Amino acid sequence: MSAVKVGVTGAAGQIGYSILPMICSGQMLGADTKIDLALLDIPQCEDALRGVAMEINDSAFPLLNSLKYGSDPREILRDLDIIIFLGGFPRKAGMERKELLQKNMNIFKEQGTALNEVGKPTTLCLVVANPANTNCLVLAHHAPNIPRKNFTAMTRLDHNRASFQIANRVGALTIDVKNVAIWGNHSSTQYPDVNHGTVRGGAIRPAVNDDEWLNGEFISCVQKRGAAIIAARKLSSAMSAAKAAVDHVRDWYLGTKDGEWVSMAVLSDGSYGIDTGLCYSFPCTCSNREWHIVQGLDINEFSRDKMNLTKQELTEERDEAFSA
């Protein structure tokens, strides 16, 4: 079996440091799949990137077939099977949202343009860098040679966080919680929806038996989890973000289990009244390296309001990003 070519941008950063050992130890593509790894970061991070590459080599991973790194997207992003976009412009204190959007738009325009030249029509892209959904839109916009369905953004961290909160509430294991759904933007307007999920095979709502909590504190807890971790660690949640990215790619590439779905932000096909032209998180199943939005879920009024709120934020972000 030939090696799978995996690229990571922003590889010298915190999430990069966490994700690379996970990828190289077989957590993403399985214990039998070799990896050709390609790492990209900006010239200013050249030394740090070299240091990370040294450590990956020093780990003597049996599955690592080759490793290359550099700052030229046309060289590094060439002919890859999977790319995880960690690199973005971080929010600085006092930075306006418009400025953050603008700086990230420039990055993803450059990388999208490069990808359009050197990518494969089968390259699968996961955008993690925030604002993830809008960055994904920009990336896709500048890489028209690559099918729209190959561009996704990550809400798997929110999905995993929501699953844990439910598990913790009822004293179950996180893997016993299935089919929560994250709708919308990877931001504080995301909507974690438990109406179609199960814990230990039974519906979540009756198992938790506390609608007030489910409609209130649960949602805000998941939305604000990132901030809570920064408050505790004084550092952001790099490892759990990396794990979520690995989960997202693994399930996309290897398929989801029967009866189970995951949350992915994808370019909408109009499902559930969400305009095409938005990158919006939906419940999805995966097979043959393709995602499919789960159809036919009942959306009540409470959910509809939440879904509209996050849709509105995404529409504004998109308009801001593309207006310049």
Place this chain on the structure above:
Amino acid sequence: MFKILSRTFTQHMKEPVRVVVTGGSGQIAYSLLFRIASGSLLGEHQPVILQIYDLPHMQSALKGVVMEISDGAFPLVHEIIASDTPSTVYADADYAFLVGAKPRGPGMERGDLLKQNGEIFVKVGQDLDKFAKKTVKVLAVGNPVNTNALIAMSNAPSIPKENFTAMTRLDHNRALCQLATYLNTEVHNIEKLVIWGNHSPTMFPDLTYTTLHNQKIKTKIDHIWYEKEFIPTVQQRGTAIIAARKASSAASAASAAVDHVRDWALGSNGQWVSMAVPSDLYNGEYGIPIGLIFSYPIVCANGSYQLVKDLKIDEFQHNKLRITVNELLKEKEAVVDLIRK
């Protein structure tokens, strides 16, 4: 103390094992805990209970780490216990990664480093002795690693000596990587590389028996490269990584720790690995005095490890071994009052 409790629902998995990690809020533990949680250590059918230790003033940061492990949605993590109470953390431990140690501060002499860590590891040994399972497999990762392991071992008299080891697997992996680059090959084609001695600049990376595709390479290697480039590069790799990253080599250290304990628990498939283990077990073999924790060529099988015996040692090797032995004897002398007779 806080606990994240989860009750097992699926019945087909094995009984969980208890894995202790000390220094739980630090850099190496951050990388290590997530590797363990993913199944890198004992395979995808072995659930784990993580028992994480740090000092009282680090409990808030540790809480953040626990939150992240929980958010990692790992199927194999059945419980997470985080505490500053030894009787809780070490209770019934099956594995213990002793990552927590006092780092070298500015102006600190090596003697101070040895003594201050020595005091920590006296307590660690006593706590393991009181609370862990007698079958616990212990790996010291925090430096000075060999002497810390020795002190812990001597303060845990009811636990068999062979259960106490120290990590030279990072040096081993680094040496493999350097050699693979030099030979333009992949690491898995190389076998029988040995790291002897102390995890310190006196460590001796030995290519005397090393093979590439089962052919000995010693005569094919430029001896100048071996002495003037290979050995110093392996010895100073940690420093080189700090220079590049502006942070120390946590991820590769964690990876080596996983490799060391995994091979010990599951076997090394006939391969030689490097582990620092009690020289008491080998009665002066290779001229190494008893009473030390010393890195040797080791093969692991059936949950235990064996020394590779009957290797011929030439004068060059003998001199290198003597240097690292002497350093370890000096270290031991500096903390002799902490070593329980």
